[in-house]
Amino acid sequence: MTLGVIFDNFFKSGGGFQIVARWLHVLSGIAWIGLLYFFNFVQTPAYAELSPGARNEAFDKLTWRALWWFRWAAMSTFLFGLLMLGIYSSDTPSGASNYADPTSVTGASILTGVLFAVTMLANVWMVIWPNQQIVIGSVRQQLAGGEADPRQPDSAKRGARASRANTFFSITMLWFMVFTTHFAPLYATAGDLKNTAIYWIMVLALWAWVEANALGYVGGLDSAWNKFVFDDHKKTIIYGFVYWAVIFFIGWEILLKNV
Numbered sequence: 001m002t003l004g005v006i007f008d009n010f011f012k013s014g015g016g017f018q019i020v021a022r023w024l025h026v027l028s029g030i031a032w033i034g035l036l037y038f039f040n041f042v043q044t045p046a047y048a049e050l051s052p053g054a055r056n057e058a059f060d061k062l063t064w065r066a067l068w069w070f071r072w073a074a075m076s077t078f079l080f081g082l083l084m085l086g087i088y089s090s091d092t093p094s095g096a097s098n099y100a101d102p103t104s105v106t107g108a109s110i111l112t113g114v115l116f117a118v119t120m121l122a123n124v125w126m127v128i129w130p131n132q133q134i135v136i137g138s139v140r141q142q143l144a145g146g147e148a149d150p151r152q153p154d155s156a157k158r159g160a161r162a163s164r165a166n167t168f169f170s171i172t173m174l175w176f177m178v179f180t181t182h183f184a185p186l187y188a189t190a191g192d193l194k195n196t197a198i199y200w201i202m203v204l205a206l207w208a209w210v211e212a213n214a215l216g217y218v219g220g221l222d223s224a225w226n227k228f229v230f231d232d233h234k235k236t237i238i239y240g241f242v243y244w245a246v247i248f249f250i251g252w253e254i255l256l257k258n259v
C-alpha cells in the first residue's frame with residue numbers, strides 16, 4: 001500500500017512535487033501578470049485623469065499595496081519555475097524533455113520562455129521597484145506638505161518603460177511556457193545545430209533590442225521605438241503579438257521545423 005498516488009516518486013520528473021510546483025507556479029504567475037496588466041491597462045490611463053491630489057493619495061494607498069503583491073508574486077513564480085527546471089534537468093529518462101539543452105525542442109522552447117520571464121523578473125526588481133520607491137517617496141513627501149523629489153519624473157518614466165516592455169514580452173513568454181509540453185514535441189526530436197544556432201541568434205537579437213530600448217540604451221527613454229510601441233498600451237499589445245508571430249513563424253515553422 002502506498003500513501004497515495006501524489007506521494008509516489010514524489011521528487012521524480014512527473015511526480016507529485018512537480019505538479020504541486022507547476023500549480024503554485026501558475027497561481028503566482030496569474031497574480032503577477034494580472035497586476036502587471038492592471039497597472040498598464042487600468043491604473044496608468046486612470047491616473048492620467050485623476051487630479052494631482054487624488055493621484056498622490058492613490059499612489060500612497062493603492063499602488064504601494066499592489067506593488068507588494070506584484071514583486072513577491074514575481075519572485076514566487078520564478079522560484080517555482082526554477083524548481084520545475086531542476087526537476088526536468090535532473091531526471092530525464094527519455095532525454096526528450098531536457099530543459100537544460102537549448103538544442104532540444106523542449107529545451108529551446110522553455111529556455112525561450114525563461115529568457116523573457118527572467119528579464120521580466122529583473123525589470124520588476126531592478127528597474128520598476130527601485131524607481132517606484134522614488135516616485136512613491138516623492139508622493140509621500142508632497143502629501144506631508146513637502147516638495148516633490150526632482151528625480152520623480154525620470155523615475156516614473158524608467159518604471160513605465162520597463163513595465164511596458166514586460167507587458168510586451170509577456171505575450172511571447174506565456175506562449176513558450178504552455179507550448180513546451182503541449183506542442184513543441186511535434187516539431188522535431190533532434191536539433192539541427194545550424195538552424196538552432198540561427199534561431200538563438202534571432203531570439204537573442206530581438207530580445208536585446210526591446211530590452212535595451214526599454215532601459216534607454218538605444219537613443220534614450222524616448223527613442224522612436226519606445227514612443228511608437230510603448231506610449232500607448234493598445235499598440236504594446238498589438239506589436240507584442242507581431243513580435244510573437246515573428247519569433248514563432250520564422251523560428252519554429254521555418255528554422256526548427258523538421259530539422
Ligand code: HEM
Pocket residue numbers: 022025026028029030032033077078080081082084085099110114117118121174177178180181182
Ligand atoms: C520567472 C521565470 C520563470 C521560469 C524560470 C519559468 C519556468 C517554467 C518551467 C520550467 C515550466 C515547465 C514547462 C512545462 O513543463 O510545461 C513552466 C511552465 C509554465 N509557466 Fe513558467 N516560468 C517563469 C515565469 C512564468 C510566468 C511569468 C508565467 C505567467 C503566468 C508562467 C506561466 C507558466 C505556465 C502557464 C506554464 C505551463 C504549465 C503547463 O503547461 O502545464 N511562467 N515555467
